[in-house]
Amino acid sequence: MKGLLEYLKKEREQDWRVELRSKLKNKERTQLERLAMPEQAADIRNKNFAEVNLGLSEEQARHEAQRCIDCPNPTCITGCPVGINIPKFIKKIEAGEFLDAARVLKETNSLPAVCGRVCPQEVQCEQVCFYPQKLNKPPVAIGFLERFAADYEQNSGKISVPDIPAVNGIKVASVGSGPAGLAFAGDMAKMGYDVTVFEALHEIGGVLKYGIPEFRLPNKIVDAEIDILKKMGVKFVNNFIVGKTATIEDLKKEGFSAFLVGSGAGLPNFMHIPGENYIGIYSSNEYLTRVNLMNAADPEYDTPVISGKSVAVIGGGNTAMDAVRISKRLGAGRSMIIYRRSIEEMPARVEEIKHAKEEGIEFLNLHNPVEYFADEHGRVNKMKVQKMELGEPDASGRRRPIPIEGSEFFIDVDTVVVSVGVSPNPLIPQSMKELDVSSWGTINVNKETMQTSIPDIFAGGDIVRGGATVILAMGDGRNAAAAMDRHIKGKVRELISLIKEFKTIGEVLEFAK
Amino acid sequence: MNKIIEKEYFSDSVVKLVVEAPQIAKSRKAGHFVIVRIGQKGERIPLTIAGADVEKGTITIIIQKVGVTSIKLCNLEVGETITDVVGPLGQHTHIEKVGTVLASGGGVGVAPLLPIVEALKNAGNKVITVLAARTKELIILEQQMRMHSDEVVIMTDDGSYGKKGLVTDGMEEVIKREKVDLAVTVGPAVMMKFVTILTKKYNIPTVASLNTLMVDGTGMCGACRVTVGGKTKFVCVDGPEFDAHEVDFNEMMLRLNSYKPEEEEAYENFLNKYRKA
Ligand SMILES: Cc1cc2nc3c(=O)[nH]c(=O)nc-3n(C[C@H](O)[C@H](O)[C@H](O)COP(=O)(O)OP(=O)(O)OC[C@H]3O[C@@H](n4cnc5c(N)ncnc54)[C@H](O)[C@@H]3O)c2cc1C
Ligand code: FES
Numbered sequence: 062m063k064g065l066l067e068y069l070k071k072e073r074e075q076d077w078r079v080e081l082r083s084k085l086k087n088k089e090r091t092q093l094e095r096l097a098m099p100e101q102a103a104d105i106r107n108k109n110f111a112e113v114n115l116g117l118s119e120e121q122a123r124h125e126a127q128r129c130i131d132c133p134n135p136t137c138i139t140g141c142p143v144g145i146n147i148p149k150f151i152k153k154i155e156a157g158e159f160l161d162a163a164r165v166l167k168e169t170n171s172l173p174a175v176c177g178r179v180c181p182q183e184v185q186c187e188q189v190c191f192y193p194q195k196l197n198k199p200p201v202a203i204g205f206l207e208r209f210a211a212d213y214e215q216n217s218g219k220i221s222v223p224d225i226p227a228v229n230g231i232k233v234a235s236v237g238s239g240p241a242g243l244a245f246a247g248d249m250a251k252m253g254y255d256v257t258v259f260e261a262l263h264e265i266g267g268v269l270k271y272g273i274p275e276f277r278l279p280n281k282i283v284d285a286e287i288d289i290l291k292k293m294g295v296k297f298v299n300n301f302i303v304g305k306t307a308t309i310e311d312l313k314k315e316g317f318s319a320f321l322v323g324s325g326a327g328l329p330n331f332m333h334i335p336g337e338n339y340i341g342i343y344s345s346n347e348y349l350t351r352v353n354l355m356n357a358a359d360p361e362y363d364t365p366v367i368s369g370k371s372v373a374v375i376g377g378g379n380t381a382m383d384a385v386r387i388s389k390r391l392g393a394g395r396s397m398i399i400y401r402r403s404i405e406e407m408p409a410r411v412e413e414i415k416h417a418k419e420e421g422i423e424f425l426n427l428h429n430p431v432e433y434f435a436d437e438h439g440r441v442n443k444m445k446v447q448k449m450e451l452g453e454p455d456a457s458g459r460r461r462p463i464p465i466e467g468s469e470f471f472i473d474v475d476t477v478v479v480s481v482g483v484s485p486n487p488l489i490p491q492s493m494k495e496l497d498v499s500s501w502g503t504i505n506v507n508k509e510t511m512q513t514s515i516p517d518i519f520a521g522g523d524i525v526r527g528g529a530t531v532i533l534a535m536g537d538g539r540n541a542a543a544a545m546d547r548h549i550k551g552k553v554r555e556l557i558s559l560i561k562e563f564k565t566i567g568e569v570l571e572f573a574k
Numbered sequence: 575m576n577k578i579i580e581k582e583y584f585s586d587s588v589v590k591l592v593v594e595a596p597q598i599a600k601s602r603k604a605g606h607f608v609i610v611r612i613g614q615k616g617e618r619i620p621l622t623i624a625g626a627d628v629e630k631g632t633i634t635i636i637i638q639k640v641g642v643t644s645i646k647l648c649n650l651e652v653g654e655t656i657t658d659v660v661g662p663l664g665q666h667t668h669i670e671k672v673g674t675v676l677a678s679g680g681g682v683g684v685a686p687l688l689p690i691v692e693a694l695k696n697a698g699n700k701v702i703t704v705l706a707a708r709t710k711e712l713i714i715l716e717q718q719m720r721m722h723s724d725e726v727v728i729m730t731d732d733g734s735y736g737k738k739g740l741v742t743d744g745m746e747e748v749i750k751r752e753k754v755d756l757a758v759t760v761g762p763a764v765m766m767k768f769v770t771i772l773t774k775k776y777n778i779p780t781v782a783s784l785n786t787l788m789v790d791g792t793g794m795c796g797a798c799r800v801t802v803g804g805k806t807k808f809v810c811v812d813g814p815e816f817d818a819h820e821v822d823f824n825e826m827m828l829r830l831n832s833y834k835p836e837e838e839e840a841y842e843n844f845l846n847k848y849r850k851a
Contacts, residue, residue, distance in 0.1 A: 261660065261790075261792050263611060263618075263660070300658050300660040302661075305601065305662060306598060306662070307597055307600075311601075327792070329796045331796070333806065337806075338799060338806065338825055338829065340829060341832075343796075343797075344795060346794050346795045347789060347795035347796055350789055350790060350794070350795050351789065361615055362615045363617035364617040364789075365617075367833075438831065439825070486794070487793070
């Protein structure tokens with residue numbers, strides 16, 4: 062920690078940073094207003110799938126970058142799960158050196174264009190920014206700036222591909238191609254490993270592709286990041302389910318030395334209330350997969366989806382916001398969020414809730430579904446909901462919602478999306494009986510090294526944390542890569558020292574068997 | 575990968591494809607299925623793996639033309655490739671020697687029934703197979719079933735072939751004639767429902783292989799959910815075979831029709847394009 066602080070201090074004392082600081086007084090900087098993100102108008106964007114946020118222009122970005130006073134003690138960094146050198150990249154933007162800014166981001170974050178769009182900055186870096194902490198003003202728009210620098214690099218055609226040392230010939234694999242797997246693959250390739258990423262679906266990217274919709278995270282942004290990994294020598298194998306197509310044991314026999322399990326939390330939860338299996342009631346995973354992965358909204362594609370006229374989405378997370386905003390874009394007259402707690406307790410990003418409201422989504426907070434009804438064809442046509450009130454705080458620290466007796470009423474609906482969380486994907490744990498798994502189904506790991514109960518197997522992302530975030534999954538992937546490198550090198554050293562103890566070549570060959 | 579090595583027409587509407595898929599060939603067991611997608615705009619559909627050759631690295635699938643994707647698949651020729659093939663998926667069949675097995679198949683269920691019949695026969699069971707259809711032309715895979723069954727009973731609604739009557743009529747005759755230790759049924763949900771009512775009456779343990787709609791096939795979406803013994807199960811990971819006496823077939827019948835209007839429209843559009851081409 063001390064080393065890091067000294068490093069940051071030294072960086073801050075570099076001539077260009079000192080000079081930049083002297084250009085504007087802090088007083089002038091703090092007078093500047095936080096910029097709003099340019100976006101598509103709400104009544105237009107709720108009918109298309111193009112990205113809502115349009116991104117900052119160069120002038121806007123430099124203006125926003127000027128607000129950052131380049132604090133001697135940059136608290137923002139402590140709020141970043143992967144410790145991005147935030148003041149440095151922002152000052153690079155202020156200096157107009159946008160490609161350098163992107164390079165700073167990439168030192169610690171392999172997917173900045175993704176994170177700039179989907180990280181919950183308001184509870185991370187921006188929450189601990191000097192402005193809200195000390196001035197009671199809106200924070201520097203760190204997320205917007207991250208997105209700006211990363212997009213600038215992608216659009217410049219000068220994307221830097223990290224230097225790759227000579228391959229060391231050691232094969233390692235990631236199970237899953239979500240953010241955990243991608244971050245892991247990037248770091249291992251940078252250290253010279255021969256990396257293969259196995260993905261069960263036909264597309265690479267995990268939730269970034271099948272879950273988060275195009276209007277929030279365009280596929281081409283994700284593909285650009287994947288392309289860089291390919292240029293770095295990472296191999297991607299789609300349509301390959303580890304544990305089914307081949308087991309980890311099979312892959313070991315094929316020469317893989319160690320594994321990262323980043324298989325995500327792909328098992329949808331249902332509420333198990335009467336009528337939940339009627340037609341038109343989807344899990345959020347199914348609804349999002351049909352629309353995002355299978356392009357069901359485009360008549361050119363074969364996969365269908367029901368475009369309801371009155372749609373209820375149950376839940377308050379990012380997934381629920383994505384689903385409800387999709388339903389509006391599919392032409393629903395009425396799209397509702399039904400959530401059992403109040404709006405303050407919703408886990409979704411603040412920006413998503415704001416965007417959803419602007420797009421005409423109704424919020425029924427402190428409401429909970431209790432039963433669904435259907436017509437003679439089994440198609441859902443009505444739901445019964447109950448009003449709730451908040452009681453004492455529960456284990457999560459949030460006030461527990463309590464049903465109000467006799468408050469039930471009916472709402473006409475023709476589509477329902479159940480978005481009440483996901484559980485860990487059980488495929489891998491099922492195929493490896495020795496793996497230590499919690500009662501929730503998450504894989505237990507050493508929190509520093511991400512190593513599981515099986516020394517050659519590491520795990521990270523949602524399979525370890527339950528539902529989490531892109532940035533935390535990436536952080537896990539990177540920590541696992543560092544620890545796996547130490548683990549493998551340790552094993553190699555051990556082998557070498559063992560071999561040195563042998564007296565004849567025959568003994569060595571015997572041992573190698 | 576996924577290249578078609580061999581193609582054989584069993585009838586106008588039923589095609590056998592041998593597909594290059596070495597990893598799947600190695601890992602698959604009877605009862606497993608694959609998910610395939612044809613073309614970048616295609617949908618993902620499940621197909622039972624009818625057989626595999628580990629040496630040659632191939633799997634066999636039997637496709638019956640029922641909708642857009644199955645027709646596209648049947649139109650592929652030797653040398654062409656299937657865009658995506660992933661598997662093996664699901665729980666494999668529990669194959670045991672139990673004595674006499676009464677297998678029943680109809681409609682879309684006949685193709686997936688074949689590998690189960692074959693495996694049960696190879697395990698040393700006496701296998702009696704009842705095949706049912708509306709009319710003679712719709713009876714498929716009869717020869718193949720005969721190869722792996724001790725006896726095949728054909729039933730048609732209109733009496734144009736075999737005996738006149740429903741699948742359950744054919745089954746009941748057998749049940750009255752001899753002791754049946756296990757019934758296996760694959761077909762339209764309504765058929766399996768009536769088979770189940772019959773075997774319940776005679777107290778015969780029954781296995782049904784369910785052919786619900788699927789998307790990912792890995793337990794991620796819940797499109798394939800059914801109620802078994804009062805609990806929600808995912809056919810792609812918990813199945814496809816279940817104790818038929820516990821399955822809520824009424825619910826399954828409704829869910830199978832989730833996209834009826836959309837499917838019919840897509841099918842019409844497809845046929846129109848297809849006729850023009
Ligand atoms: C709709 C939605 C919106 C979200 N919005 C946000 C947001 O705005 N901000 C944010 O920070 N987070 C958000 N999240 C959460 C975030 O996406 C996840 O926390 C993150 O993607 C987890 O990454 P992961 O690498 O652990 O797994 P995933 O992204 O889930 O990837 C796992 C991959 O592994 C594959 N796989 C599984 N099993 C196997 C196997 N046996 N063999 C091969 N492959 C396998 C899966 O098919 C999948 O592609 C959102 C999630 C959803 C669903
Ligand atoms: S097909 Fe998606 S869970 Fe079974």
